[in-house]
Amino acid sequence: MDILKKTKEILAEILDIDEEEIAPETYLIRDMNAESIDLLELAVALNSAFNIKINDDEIFLRNLRPYLTEAKEKQADEVAYLLENFPFLTKDRMTQILDDLQGGPVLKVKDLAGYVAWREETS
Amino acid sequence: MDKIKINTGLDGFILVDSISKIEDSTIQGTKDFTRAPACLGIESLAQLGALHVRFITGFERHAFLLKIIRCKILETGVLTGKYLLDGTLINRSGLAFSYRLRAQKENEAQIKGEFLYATVDYDNRFKKEKLKQHYQKVFSCLQSGSKTGCCPKSRRDCTEIRLK
Numbered sequence: 001m002d003i004l005k006k007t008k009e010i011l012a013e014i015l016d017i018d019e020e021e022i023a024p025e026t027y028l029i030r031d032m033n034a035e036s037i038d039l040l041e042l043a044v045a046l047n048s049a050f051n052i053k054i055n056d057d058e059i060f061l062r063n064l065r066p067y068l069t070e071a072k073e074k075q076a077d078e079v080a081y082l083l084e085n086f087p088f089l090t091k092d093r094m095t096q097i098l099d100d101l102q103g104g105p106v107l108k109v110k111d112l113a114g115y116v117a118w119r120e121e122t123s
Numbered sequence: 124m125d126k127i128k129i130n131t132g133l134d135g136f137i138l139v140d141s142i143s144k145i146e147d148s149t150i151q152g153t154k155d156f157t158r159a160p161a162c163l164g165i166e167s168l169a170q171l172g173a174l175h176v177r178f179i180t181g182f183e184r185h186a187f188l189l190k191i192i193r194c195k196i197l198e199t200g201v202l203t204g205k206y207l208l209d210g211t212l213i214n215r216s217g218l219a220f221s222y223r224l225r226a227q228k229e230n231e232a233q234i235k236g237e238f239l240y241a242t243v244d245y246d247n248r249f250k251k252e253k254l255k256q257h258y259q260k261v262f263s264c265l266q267s268g269s270k271t272g273c274c275p276k277s278r279r280d281c282t283e284i285r286l287k
Binding site for chain 1 (some may be wrong): 189190213214215216217218219220221239240
């Protein structure tokens, strides 16, 4: 199954938007105005579509900022520390995220697809 | 906080009479209706699903109905008689749970649908020390088939407990 395509289908249905408007680089919250209840529904839908375990905090990067604070307090390498907690993201993507934090919520469609692929590989 | 009394025309908020069977991903219960509108059947199913969510999360989190994804009412008019309620957990994440729920009478589904629930940590509004014990007690009473046993004084008191 094409993970990205299926993820876009699910997002289009839940958020009631055209699938053509959704790209890998589209932000869930900034661009598509996804709300917390949409994310809960999305998590269940991804579980259904891919038959994978979904950890809501991981997939939606919920504790990204607290983890970043922890890394700073421990004077740890920020990217490495965050990758330990979000192992489905690449080093490049995590670097992008850190550069992008000032703009608001950083979660993109490609991050969801990355999580699904990672879960499928590790299950 | 003062008690708030709401006249719903019902004898309480609990619209499940008993829990007859419960397992990791399924729950069954009953509800005896007397000339009830179909919307109360939907509420019964919603409550049954929420009971299962609380059960599988060990009553450690506050559970609430997030969305009715789809629902079909096959019986028009009023609900009367004993209905078998059943639910199956079909999908879940760590925080959200999707159920297929059904109300059957005489082996025919009269209401069926897919209900989505979410859970949150107890907090200042949803106090753990009060709600956890309350829902455990309700659950225990429904399992023993004694709904009135949940509310020693009267069913109306149940309403007041939930509104405090």
